[in-house]
Amino acid sequence: MRLPGLFLTLLAALMLPPVPGRAEDVSGQPRRGRADALHAAVVRGDRALVRQLLQAGADPNAQDARAHTPLMLATDAPMVELLVAGGANARAEDAQGRTLVGRIAATASREGPAVQLLRAVVRAGADVDRAHRAGETPLEVAARRGDIELVRELLSLGALVPRALERTAIRVALPLPSGAGVRLAEEWGLHGRELVFRRLHVRLLTSAAETVPVPLELGSPVDEALADGALELSVDGPDGQPAPAEVAQQTESVMRISDDGPHVELPDWKTGSSAWTAAPALAPGRWQLLGLDALPAPFPAFTPGELEAVFERGAPLSQGDRSRWLEVLRRSPEIARPFIHRMRIRLRLASGAAKTLELQLPSGC
Template identity: 85%
Template sequence: MLTMRLPGLFLTLLAALLMLPPVPVRAEDVSGRPRRGRADALHAAVVRGDRALVRQLLQAGADPNAQDARANTPLMLATDAPMVELLVAGGANARAEDAQGLTLVGRIAATASREEPPVELLRAVVRAGADVDRANRAGETPLEVAARRGHIELVRELLSLGARAPSAPERTAVRVALPVSSGAGVQLAEEWGWQGRGLVFRRLHVRLLTSAAEAVSVPLEPGSPLEEALMDGELVLAVDGPDGQPVPAEVAQQTESVMQVSDEGPHVELTGWKTGRSAWKVAPALAPGRWQLIGLEALPAPFPAFTPGELEAAFESGAPLSAEDRPRWLAVLRRSPESARPIIHRMHIRLRLASGAVKTLELQLPSGC
């Protein structure tokens, strides 16, 4: 009978143990350096972001430089500037390295999100004495890691905090991916380079993944460096193949124009009406796989012939205006006919490859009222 009751007795004891209250943390539990591989209460409090508990543990004698299994000190787990300042005030070493040989700055550069770079955290650890230039085991500095990962804001912040500019600028160019439709067969990126200790926009970088003929739409953000460089005639196009080597091609440009009516600042574009296209113009080559694109100011904006009545009819039927706005814009048009003029709405960039295949990039310029 006893053997039949053992499982029930075991489960009863297990349930009782699980219901016991947690053992309170004592100073002797957290003081002294624990063995490598045993994260302590201080690590856990930092991960939770509990600054009050971190302060209590430090006052009780917790070691601010204790390491867990990956050689992480509590400071390496901090995610905000106040926690960094609290740990450093308690004796944390801001120049420590983890098991991969990464410093605090190196970890930030290797793990930062491009959307929300932890700038304040970076500033706090550098103020605490972290080495902004300490290279990882591959020989890359935090600045080079951030550049390779396309973190422009983080690169700028590292430079402002005293990081050395790279000795091999081309190798550490910053490429920021541009959104393209899935299956487009290309990778597009803005490429930034170095000018002294500053970071400046350099070129539009295109990597061809396939040689199939296709068109790729690229919307440009208003006021973006890419748009400004295209307007000013300072945009360089780089075209590489899947292996990263320059691709032989002929590059030509074509403009597509629509009618715009302006009124001392506000403007409206008739994108659904007539359009005009220029002849293709070959862009000058700079080097293998590199071309200087012709700026919009130097390219024509042709448009088909039309009558004033046709333009007014387009406003009444097809312009992107509300019923309330339409009469005001018609009055502008009748008062100042010169306010209507064609503008470049899109730029087509044709890449004619040595194989004969043709790829076209369609740069969509910002528009709207």
């Protein structure tokens, strides 16, 4: 006698091992009880099994030992949509009084699909401003964690900025090589519904002179702020106090050839460096960095024939593309312009020690 396929599926689901507690669920006490088959299927991301269990009558709002419903364990938007379609309550709370919006704000990885998950939950009716029992709203939690993208998304979804959060700094650490001698973060402030200031916050850990490379991603907050002339710099000494210093900026340029479309750069040809330009001081330990449009893009002199020759030899193009670009270049030589591809920010302390941040600007079309 053959058992129906659905019965076998349900039987297999019931035999799944208990769902292990996630790191964000652990509070120092052993997890009590065990989740049911629906919880287990959600944790494993098995949407087909979740659909079968819901169709067989599984309770989409059942709670485990920590009052987590299956929806609270969802990690992607399609799972959220599937559970909500099956009757899951998007406004349910766990044992700490957190909704799924609050859980996303508290635990989402910046590498994960947190924004899509958040949008799906809010579409399902979740309250974007619901505070947990300690009184923090999801926006406050995301700001405290320094998750700029989640803060931006919560604001776009209508989250209110509590008065206590206005002009509060949000700091996100930037990756730096080990032994750099500095800690570097991007810092934002909230006022009303806007992220109103953007700042590079530097904490000096050593006074030794060295250059610290800081690669920027195309379209990142620091990249956009630098291009717009809206980036500030704050500097702390090893004691955490504002550091007396002088700040100057220098640009380095390479040749770019662009004609209303994809461009070509010649980084291995000539390079031009500007003179150092002092950044205006705003307050002790704070400076206004000059935007790219306000800084020169110097380049050594060259002749059109010299450029054509090096382009023909060194441009990273196929022979056919190189020939087409050469025709455009000869017809419109003005499409060849120097382009700032690196900015150096020199911090010279009152003690005479210096450190240079080398911002490696992204290249994009």
